[in-house]
Amino acid sequence: MNLLVATDRSFDSCLKCTACSSSCPVAAVLPDFPGPKQCGPDGERLRLKSRDFLDVALKYCTGCKRCEVACPSDVQISDIIAQAKVKYGEDKFRLREFLLSHTDLMGALTRGSADLVNKLTGTSVVKFAMDKTLGIDRRRQFPAYARQSFRSWYKQVEEKQHIYARQISYFHGCYVNFNAPELGQDLVTVLNAMDIGVKLLAKEKCCGVPLVANGFHKKARSHAEFNTRACHTALKQGSECIVSTSSSCAHMLREDYPAMLGQSEQQVHEHIIFITRFLSHEFQLGNKPEMKPVRLKVGYHSPCHLIRSRGVLHTLNILREIPGLELHQLDSNCCGIAGTYGFKKENYTTSQEIGQPLFDQIEAGEFDYIVTDCETCKMQIEMSTSLQVLHPVTLLAMGMSRGK
């Protein structure tokens, strides 16, 4: 996403076929949203003449990128809309957007007081107050913070990682570090079982996905520079690659950083890989942890950003390698949360309506678990259905522990 460089002229390639409009989850539920074609390539033509043509409806776009997947002419529709929000939108500081988007800062602030914070954000009084003062919908469940961060847990296993001949680095992201350290632990278990040591970057910052979505572009760029330098150092120190367990972080690091920072660091960005793609390649070469049958029926939900970064096949490939697993691919429907989008009061209903077909299919499927690669999809599905959601890596680790 080249937000700070030359204007994207890909809109000139639009041939008005409406394939994007057919696939837009927002247009499907909001009759007053004109859809990606009009908000993106059509609107950009007008906005270039005058910023008065800025349509307020742009704010409804979730940035899911399904329009870009549908487009036969490679128009960067979602990027055009995201850029327009920055270029022509109001440049005003908003506390809610700041709080929702600075996930690493929020995580750091709650360190040592996770139990208290979790209790507070779960109470109706606090939810009511956040709804009224900030516009964060009170019906939304907040992800719980973990007592011990992943980085702090990792210190116990750091020494042991050196015994492995092969080393890779893990970009854990804010969610694993502050909310789901157990996923990071599962990853270490799985990779160690495949004779691969796991290192962390010396330091990492939020990948920038929520920053971009909420208008903090300069900050996102500085995070991109920081993380790229950290990845560069890791590669120089002998890591084969950098893996991420978050489909959105991975998409940002691999696909969006090069556009933000130019092609000079291409060598680094090419070595950042979403975990299932890495595992799928290893499995194919015969490097696979030993697993015993898991005897579970699971539904797999493909996150929008994983689709856009061409990752669905890899996740399905590794899930197919888990013995005994009854795997069903769910229809490709957006869950509706779109990162921080669904937390905002004005988007809550839209978000839930977008997700409804997915929730209905999940409830009807008699699954033991739902599997998905994205942390916000997980939050949305767990809040909106009766099922628990697992990461593919967690499912692999479950297969292994049964093998012990």
Added chain:
Amino acid sequence: MNYDCLVIGGGLAGLTTGIRCAEAGLNVAVISSGESALTFSSGEIDVLGTDLSGRAVQNPFTALESLVQHQPDHPYAHVGTGNVAKSLDWFQREIAEAGLPMVTSGGLWDNHWRLTAAGALRPSWLSQQSAGALPWGLENIQRVVFVSFTGFLDFMPELAAAGLKTHPVFQQAEVQSLNIELPLEHGRGATADTMRAPQLARAIGESDVELICTRLLEQVNDADLVALPACLSAGRKNWLTVLRRRTGLRLVEVATMPPSVPGIRMLSALKRRLTAVGGFMIPAMPVITGDVSYGHVASVQTPDDELHAKQYVLASGSFFSKGLKSHAAGEISEPVFGLDIDVPETLSGQSFLVPEGHGFNRAGVRVNVQLQPSLNGTVIENLHVAGSVLAGYDPVIEGSGGGVAISTGWMAANEVIKKVALP
């Protein structure tokens, strides 16, 4: 991890192959890129609408016999007329299993008519219930009314009425148009002129349906046929069924300008069927090249990866879907494998609408009777080709697009199943 079959292309042909392979117990993944052309389509299946002399065809399965005799390189000739019928019969059962029952007219093997948004009648074989197949004789249709909703741009009732009026059968008939202004209960203040059909479908509520019902009963209650834009059967409720019941009128839905509600519905049903029978649907994965040596595909490449399977099916579509590529010098190529292709001498006619069709529509991949293509003259044994990337037919002029996609997709699957079963 290894697949028995990778299908390149997630349109009608590719999904047909995927479903049949998955049902036979094969590990199959359908790899698609972009949006299928089905979302632009009428959501109907045409088998053969026009014969070689340009006349409308009542029984497509009989007419096929003469077509394949005259055109031995037609995809239907490779499949064989008996198999065409078998494959379509199979498809009708599959799509019903997927929750979208489709109907033929009175006689099981006869065509019926479907209305287009321009008011033309086209022969079709299998229709969604919302489209309401019109019988071949068009008996007892003396008064026709095209209805739309004020402001909606993707279906013009005046245009449709004028179009139908030019049809020989309807020159004496009364053909009218009617616009109804709707409050759009769930429109959140937006008006119909900013909406495409799927959004209009979503915006319509109970109060709109009541209004439509009242206006129809007041103004057109003696009509023999009332045609509406296809946006009533896909909303919060199947309002079309409600309206049919309340008015007692013969109501049919007509596919609008894209995005097309019935087309999208058919695509969703087929994808759902694929995953229900154990196949996998891989979106957003363009296949860039294939590695072929000594008549064997070793792998195919996506922008990031190399994928392997025992068998491959190419169902990548025509020009718009990038299954075929046209070059400035008038050359045409198949971009993934660079397969041998057939190109007619004349690529285009003198005007936009020519009765014999344009040559480029007949261009495509040349195959043998097992639907195997060749590369520089060498047959590729583990690759089969299906759908509109094939040479030798003109889906526009023949009205055969759906039938060719399904029958070749079905046959490609049969070939794959046979080969995978071999020790």
